Amino acid sequence: MRQRNAPFGRTLCAMVTPFTSAGTLDVDGAARLATRLVAGGCDGLVLNGTTGESPTTTDAEKRELIAAVRSAVGDGVPLVAGVGTADTRHTVELTLAAEKAGADAALVIAPYYSRPQQAAVEAHFRTVADAAGIPLMLYDIPGRTGTRITPETMIRLADHPRVVAVKDCSYDFLGTQKVLAATDLAYYAGCDEHILALYAIGAAGCVSTIANAVPEQVAAVLTAFDAGDTALAAELQSRLIPLTEAMMASDLPGTTTTKALLNTLTLPAGPVRPPLLAADDRTTTELLARYDALVRMRPSPCDGPGRASGI
Template sequence: MTLPTTTPATTAPDPAPPFGRSLCAMITPFTEDGALDLEGAQRLAVRLVAEGCDGLVLNGTTGESPTTTDDEKARLVAAVREAVGGRAALVAGVGTADTRHTVELARAAGTAGADGVLVVTPYYSRPPQEAVAAHFRQVADGCGLPVMLYDIPGRTGTRIEPDTMIRLAAHPRIVAVKDCSYDFLGTQKVLARTGLAYYAGCDEHVLALYAVGAAGCVSTVANAVPAHMAAILDAFDAGDAARATRLQLAAVPLTEAMTGAGLPGTVTAKALLGRLGLPAGPVRAPLLPAGREAADGLVARYEALLGR
């Protein structure tokens, strides 16, 4: 028996991703004495956009949000907006363990020029799911910007459970998810039942998640190789799954060195960018800089990926 394969003529195209496809979880450059380097941030943002990023996530974990002040966060968003104009979406990390403070940061991000906000699950207090959902709804109600939920239980200690995601999808301003849940089944469950735009937050999952309907990625590795990460998505969109796979697998050594070798992505990204002569600067305590051996390994894997 032959099954019908036709698609109704009224089928609408997939909506455009709310914040672009290839987003970089951008580091926050500092000067050598540890101050915010706004000029460096502008140069880095312009490079990332020119080389394939259509969105930037500022003040996220990779951007050292735990150790930047509220004023520094707002100034960073304003400076990057000035540098990139309308060429890329800006998503500002505003997550804290305090709902009121998160709302304040979200409003300030909007005033500074952000297009949306990234809101992580409240950490340390381990709120139950109803409290998690209430937190996200209050932030979405309080700031007026589109919200990207950030599900990273390995850092926060609390999942946004799939059923909670499905309920939150009914809120008109909760539109996206940065997925670091390492629960591929749960992610597919939400994708199948909601219109939430999922973004792979773990670089090893970029192609796998995109292939089942994600909107794109929020990549730490893109700090160093933005064009390569965008090319994975481009190849898949062009119908060349084999090329997309080759590009994804080619990035594995650098991805492992940057995100899977025991050092935080902030530390490895800054070490590599510094070696490449790009704006980075030191990390802030309690983080410590990468040692020489780790930095040498990062450069070697970067050069191998680029064929140098």
């Protein structure tokens, strides 16, 4: 396999934005959580994304969060900052502000609600990229935006020097393979159930939500694959399925389930902001049970000494 193009690291966490009990930004908690994630195996962090409740944080809070995490983790950890809005002008403003606050790259979604045609989607990204001083990671998540970034649009955008990566939540393996074959864009799996599958076809790594709780276990999947042990990588990915299902495939947003689990583990998280509602006790109990089952799982017989078991 050729050398992977992974400009922002391999195992990135889509970090929650911790809030205090009063609902304000918990800067100290964000610094503690970021430090824990890096120590646990995340070599990059995505801030102010979907899991980070970007629709309900202010521009000032977004800047403050980036600055606090940068101070906590130092200059060696790539920080990708969510800047996507439905307004091209506002997106440019957030991108410039993120760069000034210490971000290494900007995560930019397709404009939502307006449902622009592909020519307009492409023009939006080019406008942001032309104005930016940092590279862009395009965020293809049509289930939330209502607008797909088609493979053809991705391929055209790849000619821009600051469009370098994609966070892929398209659920389109064929389209992803077409772009990987035609460009040097670094693809990151944005859906935890796809981490190994996309990595096996040449992706750069992942932007994981469940890594907020289990960074070591997520990183171990890719470590095993890189070591050439594809059977172990598949087993480690399968071990993540119950927790992934509970956190990402329930009727609740991943932000809600992630914060419920982190709060139970006494890790920085705090409440979600409206319109989101907190998880109920039954959900939280189930999340904790699946987390405990994962972290207490005995290594398999094929996990020999020094092997990456992820546990």
